[in-house]
Amino acid sequence: MEPLHEKKLIHLEEVANHVREGIIDMLFEAGSGHSAGPLGMADIFTAMYFHVLNHNPKKPNWSERDRLVLSNGHICPVQYVVMAYAGYFPVSELKTLRKLNTRLQGHPHRGSLPGIEITSGPLGSGLSQAIGMALAAKLDKKKNRIYCMLSDGEHEEGNLWEAVMFAGKNKLSNLTAIIDRNNIQIDGNTENVMPLESLRDKYESFRWNVLEVDGHNIERFVGAVFEAMATYEKPTVIIAHTIPGKGVDFMERDYRWHGKPPNKEEAKEALSELRTLGNRIKSEHE
Amino acid sequence: MINAKTKLNPKLFDADVEKLPIRNGFGEGVLIAGETDPNVVVLCADLTESTRSDGFAKKFPERFFEVGVAEQNMATIAAGLGVSGKIPFIASYATFSPGRNWEQIRTTISYNDSNVKIAGHHAGISVGPDGATHQAVEDIATMRVMANMKVIVPCDAIEARKATVAAAKIWGPVYLRYAREGTPIVTTNETKFIPGKAEIFWESKKPEVTIIACGTLVRSALLAAKQLEKEKIGVIVVNNHTIKPLDEKLILEVAKKTGAIVTAEEHQIAGGLGSTIAELLAKHNPTPQEFVGLQGVFGESGKPEELMEKYGMSVKDIVRAVHIVLKRKK
Numbered sequence: 291m292e293p294l295h296e297k298k299l300i301h302l303e304e305v306a307n308h309v310r311e312g313i314i315d316m317l318f319e320a321g322s323g324h325s326a327g328p329l330g331m332a333d334i335f336t337a338m339y340f341h342v343l344n345h346n347p348k349k350p351n352w353s354e355r356d357r358l359v360l361s362n363g364h365i366c367p368v369q370y371v372v373m374a375y376a377g378y379f380p381v382s383e384l385k386t387l388r389k390l391n392t393r394l395q396g397h398p399h400r401g402s403l404p405g406i407e408i409t410s411g412p413l414g415s416g417l418s419q420a421i422g423m424a425l426a427a428k429l430d431k432k433k434n435r436i437y438c439m440l441s442d443g444e445h446e447e448g449n450l451w452e453a454v455m456f457a458g459k460n461k462l463s464n465l466t467a468i469i470d471r472n473n474i475q476i477d478g479n480t481e482n483v484m485p486l487e488s489l490r491d492k493y494e495s496f497r498w499n500v501l502e503v504d505g506h507n508i509e510r511f512v513g514a515v516f517e518a519m520a521t522y523e524k525p526t527v528i529i530a531h532t533i534p535g536k537g538v539d540f541m542e543r544d545y546r547w548h549g550k551p552p553n554k555e556e557a558k559e560a561l562s563e564l565r566t567l568g569n570r571i572k573s574e575h576e
Numbered sequence: 577m578i579n580a581k582t583k584l585n586p587k588l589f590d591a592d593v594e595k596l597p598i599r600n601g602f603g604e605g606v607l608i609a610g611e612t613d614p615n616v617v618v619l620c621a622d623l624t625e626s627t628r629s630d631g632f633a634k635k636f637p638e639r640f641f642e643v644g645v646a647e648q649n650m651a652t653i654a655a656g657l658g659v660s661g662k663i664p665f666i667a668s669y670a671t672f673s674p675g676r677n678w679e680q681i682r683t684t685i686s687y688n689d690s691n692v693k694i695a696g697h698h699a700g701i702s703v704g705p706d707g708a709t710h711q712a713v714e715d716i717a718t719m720r721v722m723a724n725m726k727v728i729v730p731c732d733a734i735e736a737r738k739a740t741v742a743a744a745k746i747w748g749p750v751y752l753r754y755a756r757e758g759t760p761i762v763t764t765n766e767t768k769f770i771p772g773k774a775e776i777f778w779e780s781k782k783p784e785v786t787i788i789a790c791g792t793l794v795r796s797a798l799l800a801a802k803q804l805e806k807e808k809i810g811v812i813v814v815n816n817h818t819i820k821p822l823d824e825k826l827i828l829e830v831a832k833k834t835g836a837i838v839t840a841e842e843h844q845i846a847g848g849l850g851s852t853i854a855e856l857l858a859k860h861n862p863t864p865q866e867f868v869g870l871q872g873v874f875g876e877s878g879k880p881e882e883l884m885e886k887y888g889m890s891v892k893d894i895v896r897a898v899h900i901v902l903k904r905k906k
Contacts (some may be wrong), residue, residue: 359656400659400688408659409688415652415680422656422664425641429617429662449680452649 291342291519294512298341302508305375306336310537311564312371312384318557320388323396326534326547327441328368330472330505334530335372337508338437342515347377350404356434357407357423361416362441362470363397364549369406370394378405414447416440417467421457424465435519438467443475446484451496457525458497466518467498467527470505472534474545493527505530537564577805578798579776583766588795589802595758598792599697601736602754603628606665606695608737609744610636616663616744619643621650627667627697651677651685651692658690663744670696670712674719674751685749686722693743694719698756700842701875701883702792708874717847719751720820727819728771729753729841729849731794732762735817738769746771755792755842757880762795762815774823776830780810784905785836785898788814788827790849793840793868793889800894809898819852831857836905837865838897842889845869864904866897 294302309332317323338358339345345355360369367387374381379393386392393403397411408419420438427434444450457465469489477483493500499521501514511530518526534548535541538560541552552560578584587593610616610632617639620629624642633640643650647668654664666673674681674694685692699712720727726746730736736754743750768775777794778801789797794815801811812830816823831837837857839850850867857863870887884890 408656409683412679412683415648415655415684418649418652418680419656419659419684422653422658422662423660424656425617425653426657426660426662429639449648449652452643452646453652456643456646456649456653 291344291515294341294509299509302336302340305340306333306508307537307564307567309336309368309371309375311561312375313367314538314552314557314560314564316367316371316384316387317551318554319385321551322388323367323551324364324549325541325551326474326544327362327365327470327472329538329541330532330534330536331365331368331439331470332536333506333508334468334511335368337511339372339376341512343437344434347373347405350378354432354434357420357436359407359416359420359423359436359438360398360410361438362413362444363410365441365470366398369398373405379403413441413444414449417450417453417457420465421453421462424462425460427464436465438465440467440469442469442471442473442480442486442489445486445489454493454496454498461523462525463522465525466515467525469527469529470532471529472532474534474548476548478545489529497524499524499526500529501526502529502531505532506536539563577778577780579779582768582775582777583764584777585761585764588760588762588798593760595760596733597757598730598733598736598755598759599628601730601733602667602695602697602740602752603631605737605740607631607635608741610639613663613744615661616665617641617657619650619654619664619666621645621647621668621673623668623697627695629667647673648677648680651680654692655680655684655688655690658685658692659688663691663693665693665695667695667697669710670699670715670753671710674715675712678718682722686724689724689748691747692749694749694751695754696751697754699753700755700792701870701887702842702880703756704880704883705877707877711875713842713844713870713875714847715751715753716819716841716843716849717851720852721847724749726750726771726821727753729790729817729819731791731815731817732759734761734763734765734767735769739771739817742769742771753791759792760795762798769817772818772821772823774814774816774818774826776812777815778811778813780805780812783810783812783834785809785838785902786812786814786830786834787838787840787894787898788816788849788853789840790816790819792842796889796891797840797894799891800898803891803895804898809902811898816849819849822852822856824856827853827856828860831861831863835863836901837863838868838894838901839865840868840889840894843869845871864901866901868894868897
């Protein structure tokens with residue numbers, strides 16, 4: 291991974307905004323799906339596919355590629371949009387999300403779409419699969435890195451803590467977990483449904499290196515990934531504090547947008563806000 | 577009479593026939609698989625010795641992963657290894673794996689089509705004194721129902737070794753079911769084992785009924801056949817070690833030839849071997865069938881032979897089922 295220069299940073303921020311537009315478009319078209327999580331993770335997914343990952347969209351099965359494992363499969367719209375923009379498949383295919391015969395399944399399926407590393411949706415099992423990939427890479431003496439995207443809510447699953455324990459024991463330094471800490475889940479605020487704090491203390495006690503960043507600050511996020519790469523005796527978890535629904539004012543921080551798509555009016559309003567960068571460049575989009 | 581071509585153990589009917597835990601076959605088989613292919617890895621959930629994974633762990637420590645008492649984690653880590661060029665075997669008791677981790681197996685192994693081999697030990701009620709918590713009697717049903725999954729139930733330690741070696745060479749998810757206790761040796765090293773190919777172990781001159789068995793009940797079926805011979809009832813005994821994919825051709829042939837079927841398995845009669853056979857025959861050639869197996873109840877503590885008798889899976893029960901099915905035969 292190269293250092294992140296200012297010009298690239300500005301470019302990535304622009305791409306992330308386009309990614310949010312793509313998410314709104316595809317969710318409206320699909321008529322079902324999750325809104326808040328994908329919008330909240332647009333900055334990080336953009337940073338991953340356009341800066342962090344060592345990958346080749348034209349050769350999705352390249353054996354030396356870094357692996358991005360999406361554990362909380364329900365936020366796949368953000369992954370689909372970013373992957374389409376990166377060149378894994380035609381952007382026009384985004385409109386097929388959740389429709390019959392699509393490669394863009396409602397929850398991602400390995401084998402359906404090139405570049406999807408695991409099937410996910412049922413929560414709590416992605417980190418273990420990333421561990422399996424990290425073990426295989428170590429056995430094969432490969433230098434690729436394994437990134438696992440996790441939600442905060444899925445930390446209520448027992449399977450996930452089994453994985454955390456195992457990775458700490460085995461000092462899997464080629465593994466980086468990234469938690470979308472947006473504090474919402476379907477039934478409400480995570481701390482009301484089932485308190486997760488202190489996530490930092492929990493991971494540290496399981497022998498992980500713990501970093502915390504603003505999940506919308508791409509520069510800080512990339513800096514944390516660099517730090518993870520320079521940590522040799524432990525796996526690293528980056529707790530990325532994000533705003534669910536980020537970029538669309540009426541969706542931000544509202545857990546009710548966790549599991550539903552925008553209707554026609556809402557999509558129009560959301561797109562207008564994104565395209566005008568929150569009314570900062572109003573004129574050309576009126 | 578015994579089908580000579582199958583080269584079965586000549587002492588198989590003897591009271592002092594050699595007995596070995598079927599799990600020994602796993603231990604030997606996985607070691608051979610590991611020597612043959614450097615991509616074979618083994619994961620175990622705190623039952624290394626009991627599942628006979630210790631030989632592999634000693635010989636290939638870098639390819640052996642102790643996950644602790646965490647069967648869900650074991651299955652999902654294996655799923656990640658299996659899509660990364662490795663051939664993972666996961667070993668635990670069948671009540672826990674594939675019991676407790678069923679959804680992980682479904683989503684991350686089966687649906688992912690990850691190259692994982694699930695070794696379920698202590699299957700059936702012959703686990704004995706441990707009691708019903710540790711007696712897996714639903715695992716054939718819960719595994720065979722999954723798309724992409726193959727299911728193999730070896731009848732003794734020798735067949736278990738062959739099945740384990742073979743599973744490493746079969747692409748994709750495979751469930752291997754191993755019983756715990758000393759099980760009489762039925763086959764020999766020379767007995768043919770081809771996954772997906774059932775074998776006729778016994779065929780009388782004029783067979784009137786076919787007993788299709790798997791696992792520990794294969795020998796019981798042969799003992800039943802011997803007894804029925806004295807009653808002048810001709811029998812075919814099929815060792816149906818591969819539940820999925822089923823050897824449909826052979827099953828349809830014997831059903832046509834005899835017109836009556838008894839299935840025998842150390843498993844719930846719902847969803848297991850008997851159901852598999854019934855599904856096939858109902859479609860192609862409806863045939864009277866009796867089901868020897870656990871009749872919808874849980875087991876309990878006891879000696880294996882006591883349990884098999886109490887729960888209706890003894891030689892006597894197979895003979896009785898033959899008498900009943902022959903009465904139903906038109």
